[in-house]
Amino acid sequence: MSCSLVLALDRAEGALLRVLGTIERRGWDVLAVNAASDAQAYTVNLTLGGSRDPEILCRQLQRLVDVQEVRLVGEG
Amino acid sequence: MDGGRDHRNTSAAAAAAPARAGAVRSGAQHLLDALEAEGVDTIFGYPGGAIMPVYDALVDSSLKHILVRHEQGAALAADGYARASGRVGVCLATSGPGATNLLTGLANAYLDSVPLLAITGQVPTSLMGTDAFQEVDVFGMSLPVVKHSYIVRRAEDVHAIVREAIAIATSGRPGPVLIDLPKDVANARAVARPVRQIVTRLPAAAEARLAEAHALLARAKKPLLYVGGGVGIAGAERELREFARLTGIPAVATLKGLGACDPDDAHYLGMLGMHGNPAANFAVQECDLLLVVGARFDDRATGRLASFAPEARVIHLDADAAELGKLRACDVGLVGDLREMLPRLVHPVAIRPWQRRCRVLRQQHAWRYDAPGEGIYAPALLKQLSEAGGNRLIVASDVGQHQMWVAQHWRVPYTAAHLSSGGLGTMGFGLPAAIGAQLARPGATVVCVSGDGSIMMNIQELATLKRYNIPVKIVLLDNSSLGMVRQWQELFFERRYSEVDLSDNPDFAELARAFGIPSFAIERRDQVDGAVQRLLREPGPLLCHVRIDARENVWPLVPPGKSNGEMMGCAA
Numbered sequence A: 001m002s003c004s005l006v007l008a009l010d011r012a013e014g015a016l017l018r019v020l021g022t023i024e025r026r027g028w029d030v031l032a033v034n035a036a037s038d039a040q041a042y043t044v045n046l047t048l049g050g051s052r053d054p055e056i057l058c059r060q061l062q063r064l065v066d067v068q069e070v071r072l073v074g075e076g
Numbered sequence B: 001m002d003g004g005r006d007h008r009n010t011s012a013a014a015a016a017a018p019a020r021a022g023a024v025r026s027g028a029q030h031l032l033d034a035l036e037a038e039g040v041d042t043i044f045g046y047p048g049g050a051i052m053p054v055y056d057a058l059v060d061s062s063l064k065h066i067l068v069r070h071e072q073g074a075a076l077a078a079d080g081y082a083r084a085s086g087r088v089g090v091c092l093a094t095s096g097p098g099a100t101n102l103l104t105g106l107a108n109a110y111l112d113s114v115p116l117l118a119i120t121g122q123v124p125t126s127l128m129g130t131d132a133f134q135e136v137d138v139f140g141m142s143l144p145v146v147k148h149s150y151i152v153r154r155a156e157d158v159h160a161i162v163r164e165a166i167a168i169a170t171s172g173r174p175g176p177v178l179i180d181l182p183k184d185v186a187n188a189r190a191v192a193r194p195v196r197q198i199v200t201r202l203p204a205a206a207e208a209r210l211a212e213a214h215a216l217l218a219r220a221k222k223p224l225l226y227v228g229g230g231v232g233i234a235g236a237e238r239e240l241r242e243f244a245r246l247t248g249i250p251a252v253a254t255l256k257g258l259g260a261c262d263p264d265d266a267h268y269l270g271m272l273g274m275h276g277n278p279a280a281n282f283a284v285q286e287c288d289l290l291l292v293v294g295a296r297f298d299d300r301a302t303g304r305l306a307s308f309a310p311e312a313r314v315i316h317l318d319a320d321a322a323e324l325g326k327l328r329a330c331d332v333g334l335v336g337d338l339r340e341m342l343p344r345l346v347h348p349v350a351i352r353p354w355q356r357r358c359r360v361l362r363q364q365h366a367w368r369y370d371a372p373g374e375g376i377y378a379p380a381l382l383k384q385l386s387e388a389g390g391n392r393l394i395v396a397s398d399v400g401q402h403q404m405w406v407a408q409h410w411r412v413p414y415t416a417a418h419l420s421s422g423g424l425g426t427m428g429f430g431l432p433a434a435i436g437a438q439l440a441r442p443g444a445t446v447v448c449v450s451g452d453g454s455i456m457m458n459i460q461e462l463a464t465l466k467r468y469n470i471p472v473k474i475v476l477l478d479n480s481s482l483g484m485v486r487q488w489q490e491l492f493f494e495r496r497y498s499e500v501d502l503s504d505n506p507d508f509a510e511l512a513r514a515f516g517i518p519s520f521a522i523e524r525r526d527q528v529d530g531a532v533q534r535l536l537r538e539p540g541p542l543l544c545h546v547r548i549d550a551r552e553n554v555w556p557l558v559p560p561g562k563s564n565g566e567m568m569g570c571a572a
């Protein structure tokens, strides 16, 4: 199963590492990642493979302090 | 959805303006100013090259610094301080080896949701990334075991970052926060930038969800409270006990939930799980509605998850939205402040037969203390000591069989009276945690229950006890072995004992005396009364070396992969 997420992160030191680390540690495979930034924020588009509930992953990402927003945009 | 951005408002001190607003100060001074402004009074640490500017600033500070003898001791003492007080625990170390020595403490605090602030020195910014002397990327190494972390890049940011870090560590679901402070930033002088106010609160549980929960309660014939560490963290013991009293719903607790329920409540069945009370485990297997309050379905509590509470619908209350449905689907999930939610959850239930059933289970499986022989039966000693000391006791346990005996037999009057490394199971936790707890709660009598394996993991902290004359009482349960591992080898590895014998232990009473700590040893049952009296009466630190039978095991035991209903050492 795969899912797609769009994240908005503070442009803070370690924010990307934290997000990618959380995703892999929680049992997901990063299939594609695309990140862009402006002065304040990163926007990250992710396609992930895994068998766990993506809603739970979203909540695990949401509780990271650097994460402003998590959107689950696709599941399949 | 509101997981981590729920920093509850911190103390009044935090809201006050920094004491030295507008002054040009060094980064190191700003660090200490910010700690003082947050009401921190005690920090645990160990100096070294990269953190020297902070140690220099400490000379002029009112903060009390406790010099431990290993940085792991600093982190675990700060953890014990936090658990016993509910306030942030602060530890300090230098870069490189000092920082790596903190990591176990960070992981320990992370898995048990303890508000901890770790401050590490770092090599100067210009040398970062060059493999400089004592440079390690502690920020990177600690990412999986912190709630949040910072590398401070500018002296003007130090004050605000410390304030923010403490708000994050203590709010919502608490956890450890790391601040890595490069030496040049600590030395640089600047005016502190203003603190961003972080005032967010946990969401209020939705009325509709509560109505669903009430409907489940009304229909339940066999509801059961499954109470975890979240209750103590939320300061919701009163609300939980009130809920239990008003509804009469029986309760079981996790290792970290011990003390949340009134231990004398007739409907309380004790700890569940691998070494739980059989009454608690059987009740979970029979219940038809599980009210999960600040617990997270840890495998040590649930046994084989697929057959945990197989008949039950689930109502899950937690401060952390990410726990709902993580391991067990819930019928109703309630995210928010337990203090606010529990009173709203109260609903009439009709459960007389179930209460009777639980009372029978409780009687049937009451612990027995009539072990044969002249030797000391550790469970009986622990029960006697905790009952004799009563509510003034705080127990800090190490990890192993003795930890499980404490969990089973110590009378825990409230959650902060029982400090145990639950999630990480860190041998060496007991002594430093006891030190931290005693400094946080000087009026309490703090007992450290340790094992002959565990005590050696942070034995150097006896020097800290001595230096500050910290009156911790150590009860060292010495079975000449790594008993818990030995038990598993006996039961699950065909008695092929491998590296668990410690019969060449040092003479612990002698060792304590070498550190300047008074001590005595006991090995017969008739010596227990005297030992308990001495432990409770003597001022100052004291070590009681208790020799026990190496063959004693912890019962019951849910074997790995089995359901909680399939306990060894317990008649069904």
Ligand SMILES: Cc1ncc(C[n+]2csc(CCOP(=O)(O)OP(=O)(O)O)c2C)c(N)n1
Residues within 6 Å of the ligand: B398, B399, B400, B401, B402, B403, B425, B426, B427, B428, B450, B451, B452, B453, B454, B455, B477, B479, B481, B482, B483, B484, B485
């Ligand atoms: C740091 C660490 N290393 C290893 C372990 C694995 N372990 C769990 S219990 C135990 C034995 C503990 O021995 P002791 O402190 O004497 O306690 P006992 O079980 O004998 O009461 C070991 C080695 C651990 N939990 N922590």
Ligand SMILES: [Mg+2]
Residues within 6 Å of the ligand: B400, B451, B452, B453, B477, B478, B479, B480, B481, B482, B483
């Ligand atoms: Mg032992």
